[in-house]
Amino acid sequence: MEIFKYLEDQDYEQVVFCQDKNSGLKAIIAIHDTTLGPALGGTRMWTYDSEEDAIIDALRLAKGMTYKNAAAGLNLGGGKTVIIGDPKKDKNPEMFRAFGRYIQGLNGRYITAEDVGTTVQDMDTIYMETDYVTGISPEFGSSGNPSPATAYGVYLGMKATAKEAFGSDSLEGKVVAVQGVGNVAYHMCKHLHEEGAKLIVTDINKDSVKRAMEDFGAHAVDPDDIYGVECDIYAPCALGATINDDTLSQIKAKAIAGSANNQLAEPRHGEKLNELGIVYAPDYVINSGGVINVADELNGYNQDRAFKQIEKIYDSLERIFEISKRDNIPTHIAADRMAEERIESVSRSRSTFLKNEHSIISRRNG
Numbered sequence: 001m002e003i004f005k006y007l008e009d010q011d012y013e014q015v016v017f018c019q020d021k022n023s024g025l026k027a028i029i030a031i032h033d034t035t036l037g038p039a040l041g042g043t044r045m046w047t048y049d050s051e052e053d054a055i056i057d058a059l060r061l062a063k064g065m066t067y068k069n070a071a072a073g074l075n076l077g078g079g080k081t082v083i084i085g086d087p088k089k090d091k092n093p094e095m096f097r098a099f100g101r102y103i104q105g106l107n108g109r110y111i112t113a114e115d116v117g118t119t120v121q122d123m124d125t126i127y128m129e130t131d132y133v134t135g136i137s138p139e140f141g142s143s144g145n146p147s148p149a150t151a152y153g154v155y156l157g158m159k160a161t162a163k164e165a166f167g168s169d170s171l172e173g174k175v176v177a178v179q180g181v182g183n184v185a186y187h188m189c190k191h192l193h194e195e196g197a198k199l200i201v202t203d204i205n206k207d208s209v210k211r212a213m214e215d216f217g218a219h220a221v222d223p224d225d226i227y228g229v230e231c232d233i234y235a236p237c238a239l240g241a242t243i244n245d246d247t248l249s250q251i252k253a254k255a256i257a258g259s260a261n262n263q264l265a266e267p268r269h270g271e272k273l274n275e276l277g278i279v280y281a282p283d284y285v286i287n288s289g290g291v292i293n294v295a296d297e298l299n300g301y302n303q304d305r306a307f308k309q310i311e312k313i314y315d316s317l318e319r320i321f322e323i324s325k326r327d328n329i330p331t332h333i334a335a336d337r338m339a340e341e342r343i344e345s346v347s348r349s350r351s352t353f354l355k356n357e358h359s360i361i362s363r364r365n366g
């Protein structure tokens with residue numbers, strides 16, 4: 001992999017490799033863009049097939065956070081961490097403390113939170129070493145686990161997507177095929193079940209499937225069969241790149257709305273969805289509830305304020321669908337334009353010189 005070429009092409013600012021022999025920590029912190037503010041994005045722990053796969057995942061997820069935070073109206077840039085390892089076997093407190101010290105070393109350029117494979121308890125351990133962590137236990141005045149907030153946003157975003165695809169935002173009687181019923185999707189399914197949607201679920205973890213069947217009367221299918229099931233809405237809520245050359249021809253849904261990051265394997269798959277008339281809710285817009293919730297901690301956490309902001313996801317998606325139709329462009333491009341325009345305009349309005357801004361000159365005079 002030609003790493004500097006990749007960084008230059010996609011305009012990344014910084015990549016930090018963190019290693020701690022004592023705990024087995026192998027982490028990659030990727031910071032994509034801090035025009036809007038410090039980079040905020042979660043920490044994923046996963047067993048990658050290769051170090052290159054881990055680097056690419058960190059980079060793709062970090063760029064996604066730049067767009068997510070910009071589109072959500074947050075004054076935050078984009079970053080993400082991946083820790084290489086099996087979250088079920090390889091974790092230890094020393095690992096997260098060592099990682100916390102690396103974050104502290106970045107002096108506020110990067111703030112972390114949970115993602116796949118990490119928990120509130122892990123964030124509490126990181127908090128022993130750094131303030132630059134969110135999603136820690138509510139006892140510390142924090143917002144806790146972001147998954148319910150993400151799920152609430154995805155549920156509302158799914159309603160906006162249904163309105164576009166079916167003419168009504170009611171999900172009563174709609175068949176939703178859910179891939180991955182983990183932290184976010186469990187809470188999402190609860191909202192859907194309460195509204196009267198019918199659920200078809202799959203997961204590689206049998207206990208998660210069983211829980212969704214018992215709690216929400218979900219029907220289960222094997223992981224490879226989820227794409228081809230007869231349904232109204234496909235909700236990808238596991239890992240990324242599940243909308244790809246293999247799956248596109250199988251999908252029968254008229255709408256796609258789920259929590260997973262980086263759902264499109266490549267941008268051209270978003271174009272294909274547009275051609276097929278499948279309404280796609282851009283991933284980083286519909287799944288921004290969690291980051292909106294944890295970002296509120298930076299103002300002193302207030303759940304009502306955070307959830308009011310999460311409710312705006314519905315309106316953002318309506319706007320994106322409108323732009324997509326008006327300009328005859330796929331929805332993922334409409335979302336990118338919205339995010340890029342915000343970054344551009346904030347960057348222009350912050351371009352004036354400030355003597356007291358953190359800079360080499362102010363430090364010399366300080």
Ligand SMILES: NC(=O)C1=CN([C@@H]2O[C@H](COP(=O)(O)OP(=O)(O)OC[C@H]3O[C@@H](n4cnc5c(N)ncnc54)[C@H](O)[C@@H]3O)[C@@H](O)[C@H]2O)C=CC1
Nearest residue numbers: 146147150180182183184203204205223238259260261290
């Ligand atoms: N937790 C949060 O607040 C946020 C999560 N996301 C994204 O949402 C997705 C889900 O996140 P979480 O619920 O937190 O993670 P999770 O790890 O709790 O849930 C993911 C589930 O997907 C299952 N899974 C993995 N590969 C699968 C496959 N091939 N087929 C079927 N199931 C599979 C796992 O067994 C697990 O149950 C991820 O892509 C994450 O990055 C995005 C924004 C915020």
Ligand SMILES: CC(C)CC(=O)C(=O)O
Nearest residue numbers: 041042113114146290291
């Ligand atoms: C889990 C969130 C709090 C942040 C994040 O990393 C995301 O939205 O993907």
